[in-house]
Amino acid sequence: MQLSTMRRIDALVGRPLCFLLGSWARCVDRLSGGSHPEPPRRVLFVELSEMGSTIIAAPAIQRAHALCEQPPCFVIFKRNADSLRLLGLFKEENIFCLPDTSLMAMFFGVLRFRSWCHQRGIDTVVDLELYARISSILTVISGARTRVGFHNYRAEGLYRGNHLTHPVNYNVYQHMSANFMALLDALEKPASEEPGPRCAPRPAEQVVSTPIKLDLQKHLMEQLKQRCELPADAQLIIINPEAGTLLPIRNWARKNFALLSQRLLERDERNVVILMGVPDGQATIEWIHQEVDDPRCVNFVSCTRNLDDVLQLCHLSRVLITNDSGPAHFATLTPIPIVTLFGPETPTLYGPRGPHNANLFAGLACSPCLTAFNHRNSGCTDNICLQRISVQQVLDASCKLMDDAAQAGPA
Template sequence: MKVDTMRAIDRYVGIPLCFAVSWAFRIKEKLFRPKAQKPKKVLFVELSEMGSAILADPAMRWLKEQGCELHFVIFKSNAVSLDLLKTIPSDNIYTIRSDSFVTLTTDTLNFLKWCRKKGIDTVIDLELFSRVTSLMSRLSGAVNRVGYDGVHEEGLYRGNHLTHPVMYNPHMHISRNFMALVRAALQPAGEPYQRQLITQDEIDLARAEVSEKDQQKVIEKIRSLYPEFQPGKQRLMLVNPNASDLLPQRRWMADRFAEVIRTVLADYPDVLVVITGAPAEREGAESLKAAVNNHRCLNSAGVFLFNELVPLYSISALMVSNDSGPPHFASVTDLPTYVIFGPETPSLYGALGHSTPIYAGLACSPCVSAGNHRKTSCTDNQCLKAIYPEQVLNAIRPALDPVIVKTPVQSLEADLQKAQKAKTEEVS
């Protein structure tokens, strides 16, 4: 199903349904007031964003440490993102197909049965003001329902379904907003303001475990593309020129990616550039490879399975990417990532871990937000056109340039030479 179709369903079907369901439950709860219950079996709802499933992991781990059993519902196409850190057991993950309105409706109705079978008592809605997930939370049977509340914002109506409303803070990174939600779940129902400090330590990501066997499989696949590859002698620079259809305006121009790649290959003879992507993106990756026209530029779109990405990241030197899923997946490793932002802002959606944003910061950027359901009418993304290859090259060169480590003797000689030069200049 197209993204705009899902947005239309959420708006034109979701709003009247939210209104009707709110009043129906208001009448019911006047007659049968539900008993308060401490969260034990908690369900997270995040359907459409693979990266958000990674950004929410610190919050999920925190709640798990409080003794809660965790569950998750997500679109089937995005469920693989939960495999990276395995915080949620596979038996506790429910997937919904989004390929058509019929499968979406059928799976959602079955989801409501699944919630009752699992005994879900608490739902935490990670989506930003989605009406569909608001309805799913209300109809799940959970006593505690936690989610973002518009407070005094207008135009974000999605019913009165929350027992624990939380003010969404558009000036705070989304991982901290997620942490505010889980903290609210363990507090009495009440006002939406979370008067607590959330520190950087609390949102640090765990690291994925990578075996030498998995790394070796990845090395063999790279050798199938470039037989001369020798780990330790040649470095891998990953390039992700893709972005999902949710926001195609995030794509930096292909000719600029090509210029960056050509320059890197010319300046660093030990570097191999690996263009990554899904099978459906192979044609575009092949066009980029042809534009570069260098045997050390490889097209790996569709070559690596999702569970092979982390091993690939673990043996690579750096990644250059559009603002999309791969930098978030790479954040569970130590790989340095350089992410090109345009209609989004790194202040809210920057990848955790060793990530450097490249951002022009135009007056109109970001043009997508929680308030407009991350939809923009922009057809001329100057926010990305304002970023030139030289700026990207300047950002990544420190990761590519060799680090010269001085021995004590070399350091002493350098200091003496510097002092002698200063003395000579002073005399003259």
């Protein structure tokens, strides 16, 4: 389904369902004496639509492994499930893939979800979503007696029901990894109506990493050699110029990526620029490729067969330069330095974590304009916030990260 269609369904159907199911859940809680006071036995995480957020949530998920008797479970849209598998924190039978190709498919998926939760003895749900009401609906439908999630309290904003036994204040001044950790902090405390949790934010450093897979790297190098003559000591630079079709406002101008590629190739004859992306970005990447017109600039669209290939390409490369999108977060599972371009959203909340990253952000008064309070639905059609980031700034940041990594030596 298109994003606009999902927003309309969420607004028209989501509001009354959140009210009805939330009221029903509250009545059940009162009749049964409230939520379970004992530690959770099995936690279900809900994060449907944000592939990058599953990576940001990794520290919170690891903490749930330590807190609970049984391995946690996860529900996610089927099209996004590969991002979750990258973490290696969930057994396949503990991942529920919800279809979202149509309203009918989603409806029958929700019916199966209720039975799936019952079979696994889910007693606690942690809702990682900020925007969608469907995650609130799934939280209640799961049948869990303990429900943790973000709540707006007295703030104006999206109504997502009043069903949470452990409501948590969404803190716009804390990185999302710290916000996710706050959900686990709340889970360790008694149920409360008060804004919480009332404790210092916990650090949430990324500790998950992916191993080198030589067979996949061999395949990728063969693909590269078919497309260009690699220097013997080639230095691979990945550029991801598309942020996806759902939020095109997050895209830096393609002419900037073309000029940046030319400058990188001029800087060192060993540099090879790899233009990476999904098939939807083929037109943009082909335009950049033709504009650069250099044999060391490679159109690599569709050559990465899955996210595993993307990570192995990161292992092979010197730096990743990308719009604010999923690959910026996936790459944190490898040692590669990352340059991420922010504008409509802020690195304060969503910047990739790690010591070898540069998050470029102009910080205009109107930015960020995609937030939890407008359902990521900005009225902006001219992303001046990204246009203010110059090619020279990105070039300088990229070269510094590569030089620093060269001086530090192999990780």
